[in-house]
Amino acid sequence: MNTRGVGKRFMVAALTGLALGCTKEADAPQSATVIVEASATQGLLLIVSTRFEVPTGGQVAYANVDTVQVTGNYTETYALNSEARFSAILLNETEAIEVVRLSVLIDNNVQYDEAATMGMGGFLQFLYRFQFDGLGL
Numbered sequence: 001m002n003t004r005g006v007g008k009r010f011m012v013a014a015l016t017g018l019a020l021g022c023t024k025e026a027d028a029p030q031s032a033t034v035i036v037e038a039s040a041t042q043g044l045l046l047i048v049s050t051r052f053e054v055p056t057g058g059q060v061a062y063a064n065v066d067t068v069q070v071t072g073n074y075t076e077t078y079a080l081n082s083e084a085r086f087s088a089i090l091l092n093e094t095e096a097i098e099v100v101r102l103s104v105l106i107d108n109n110v111q112y113d114e115a116a117t118m119g120m121g122g123f124l125q126f127l128y129r130f131q132f133d134g135l136g137l
Contacts, residue, residue: 028130029107032086036074037101037115043094044070049087050080060087060127084130092118102126 038044051063068074070090080086090102097117102124104112112126 028082028084028132029080031077031079031107032088032128033075033077033105033108034088035101035103035105036070036090037103038070038072038074038098040092040096040098040100041071042069043092043096044098044100045091045093046070046074047087047089047091048078050078050085051083052085052087054127054129062087084128084132086128087126088112089123089125091123092120095120098122100124104128 032050034046034048036044036046046068047065048068049062049065053061053063055061068076078086086104086106088102088104090100092098092100097119099115099117101115102112103110103114104126106128111128114124116122116124118124
């Protein structure tokens with residue numbers, strides 16, 4: 001069961017889950033598809049964003065987020081904006097132990113596929129930023 005502070009784990013997950021793309025703007029991805037496999041009837045929250053920054057300290061600063069209460073299996077495709085960034089967090093908000101799988105496809109290519117057994121506060125997180133013209137993070 002996952003019981004540590006959620007904020008601290010978001011920062012660690014953001015640093016370890018960061019994916020970089022190619023270097024040409026024309027190659028920037030256009031979509032992100034989120035697939036959740038779960039048998040939960042309540043308490044799973046999917047948080048997605050296409051606008052965020054990751055300053056030098058590593059803490060993710062979100063400009064906007066969309067939230068979806070997930071019950072059972074869920075699939076949604078999101079259009080990426082010109083920054084080609086995407087974040088998905090699947091969070092267990094109840095005391096029930098949930099067995100879940102979170103997959104994220106960027107332009108139909110699997111970038112993240114992780115399963116977990118999560119207690120209250122447990123989460124899976126994926127963070128993607130496309131790298132333009134060789135610029136750093």
